[in-house]
Structures are given as C-alpha cells and as structure tokens.
Amino acid sequence: MTETRRSGAETRERILAVAREHFARQGYDRTTIRAIASEAQIDPSMVMRYFGSKEELFTAAASIDLALPDLTTVAAGEAGRVMTAHFVRTWDSEGTLMALLRRAASDPQAAEQMRGIFATQVAAAITPLCPDPAQARRRAALAATQLLGIALGRYVLHLPPIVEMDAEEIVEWVGPTIQRYLTAESA
Template identity: 55%
Template structure:
C-alpha cells in the first residue's frame, strides 16, 4: 500500500514519538524508528534530515491552554490543573520532552521556551500583567512539570495511583496561590 508524503511523514512521527518516549533521545535510532514505521531509514532522512530534526518535529507540541477569560479568578488554579492533567494523560509528546529534557540541554531549552511562550500569557491574564508574572508562570510550570515527572515518568505509587480528580484537587490550590496570592 502506497502512502502519500503527508501520510508517510505522519507514520514516521508517530513511530518517533513512541520510540523517543520509550528509549529517550540517546538510545533511539533512525533505523529502529524506520523499522517501527515499516519504511527504509533513508525515507526518515529524506523527510527530516537527521535525528535532531526528527526529534524536534516529534517533540513539537502545543500546551493547548484553554481560554480562561470566562473562568472566575478564584478558580484559575483548578482549571489549569485539570487542563494539564488531561493534557499529560492524552499526549505522549509531552512525556518525550519531559524524559529527554532532564538530560539534554537543547530539549530543556525547548521546554523552557514552550512553557514561557504558551503559559506566560495565561499567567499575565491571571495576574493582570503584574511585574512578577514571569516568576508566577515559572512556579506554575515547576508544579505541573514536577507532578508530571512523578506521576507519569517515575510513577511514584502514591501520585501514580491517584485519580485525575484527586491530583487536580491537590495541585489546583497550589497553582491558584502561585497565580493570584499576594507575595508574603
């Protein structure tokens, strides 16, 4: 069965996401990804050029942050917590970045950029663009990324065994405090 170029690219990206998530950046190979996609390794190189470019495409993601303008200010933390838990559970690309970002500086920088560009405006909206918006967004990121690392990557039993609603109930108030509470 012949695939179109866009179908071939999508199959390669899906295989790359799975392989990077399972093995990390260093251990994943172009040959293994090509085998998973049932294509010749030269096709991976044709579409992506090299492993770094393939990883960049596989790890491209949108936090898909919701429009929170209609959410009451005192519920922003819970709304964000619920969104992030659903997002982490739905998309392996985020886990790829998290796993690889702790050992690869280029990936870590990519994560910093994504969170700053996408979460920054949400934090600015919540804080009324206060002078400490960047710090507040950074604290929200630390909570969300720490939760994801412990729940989805390290699978700490207490956190990994909690329901999504329980996680939201626990971290929502912390995110709320980071976004709206006055600094002490």
C-alpha cells in the same frame, strides 16, 4: 520493503506520527530511526532526508501545543484547578510530552525546548489573570515547577503516593497552589 505511495507532506507527517509513538513508548535512547522507518513503511534514508538526524526528528516530534484552556472564561478562583486538571489529562494522554520531560533532564537542547513550551504557552495563557502582567513569566515558571514536579514524580519516578492518587485528588491538592501563583498579589 514495500513503500506506500504518498506525497512528501504525507510522508513527513507519517514519520512524525510514528516517531511520536516510539519516543513516547520507548524514550529517546531506545528509539531507532530504523524502527520508525519500518513502521512508517519507508526506507530509513527517507527519515534522514526529511529530518537530518534523530535529534532533529525528536525536536520536530516534541513540538507540542499544550492546547491550554482560555482561563479568562473560568470562574474566579478556579483557574488553578482548571490548569492543573488540564495538565494531568495532558500528561496522561500526551506521551511525547513525557518523552521530552525525560530527555530534558539530561539534554540541554530538550531542556530548552521544554522551557520554550512553558515560557511561551503557559505565560500567554496566564497573563490576563495576573495582577501585574509584567510578572506573567515568573508566575508561569512557578506554576511550571509544580506541574513538572507532579509529572516527574507520577510518571517518571513513579512515587507510590502520587501514582496512587487519582486526577481529581491531584487537582484538589495542587490546584490551590497553582491558583496562588496565577492570581495572588506579589509577596
């Protein structure tokens, strides 16, 4: 195997980029260290040197910044639609997030990683909108159930009615529910 000369940081980033592609395309179980190494043009032992195990590589590859929009700049009553649209675009373009969702259904460590992403990033994004900021985590969890449910139905289970909907239609149906979770007074 011909190895390309790169710095340690460049090698690590190249491994992560290739791993993200493989995990997104093939899922965790069908992705191999050997295939990642081959595409990254390195010896498989280098992948292990940088990441220790396939599990640790997956965890690093699935460290995702959702890049949520600043919902405080959105017109009143539109945050739910904006957040829903953002997630549909993210699910469509971020295959690693989908790989994490699939794995989280059966692996406790991946489930914890998914919980962490939603608990920290989504809760932080919605806290300024909440009538009671102490409820931000609860409201983020409720929003996550809807957004993850759409992703599961559309991209994992391939439920025909959800798959057939375009992004705008999903936003129109789900956005108002997310809005309620974000801004409605407590029940």
